[in-house]
Amino acid sequence: MSTKRAYVSPLREQAAARTRALILEQAELLFAERGYGRVTVADIAEAAGVASKTVFASVGSKSDILDRIVDKAVVGSGYEQAVARILDVRTPDGVLQALARGTRAGNESQFKAHEAIRKALPVHENGEALWERATADYRKALHAVARHFLEVGAPALRYSPEETADLLWFWFGPTGWRTLVVENGWSWDRAEEVLYRTAASALA
Structure with missing residues (x-):
């Protein structure tokens, strides 16, 4: 019995990668300017021009974002x-x-x-x-x-x-x-x- 492979769109992957990069870039800037404790996921989402749920889906929590910035x-x-x-x-x-x-x-x-x-x-x-x-x-x-x-x-x-x-x-x-x-x-x-x-x- 054959199973269908999930189709992966290169354009969609590229768009997702750009979104992640933008979120990390804006988070890094906000953390550097205001301090990690004074920045919310909503702040990051607003700066990146996306919804908060997109931030969580793309890069995770605020702590996850900081880990990615470190790496x-x-x-x-x-x-x-x-x-x-x-x-x-x-x-x-x-x-x-x-x-x-x-x-x-x-x-x-x-x-x-x-x-x-x-x-x-x-x-x-x-x-x-x-x-x-x-x-x-x-x-x-x-x-x-x-x-x-x-x-x-x-x-x-x-x-x-x-x-x-x-x-x-x-x-x-x-x-x-x-x-x-x-x-x-x-x-x-x-x-x-x-x-x-x-x-x-x-x-x-």
């Missing part, structure tokens, strides 16, 4: 490509320059997502786990860079490999960039230059 930001930061480029650099100073450039690019391109995530932490039902999800790959990448930095001939160690990775997180993690650019109004160019020089001076 999109991790991939969109380009951290894997940046680490690959850094691991090709063969001098300690070059490693730090490439790290400053790569982390600047990731933080700048994903600025709205980072703000959305950061503003959600105080009110999210599991903020600690959310921050861990958002930063785990970032931290692993900096540990890989720290090992490489030491392997390519960094000066006599003042710090252990673990401490070196912690310091790279301190300077080049999202909080360091945000402190200079958002809280103190530095340009991204100036922040990149100073963070690189600070790291180079401390680790030289």
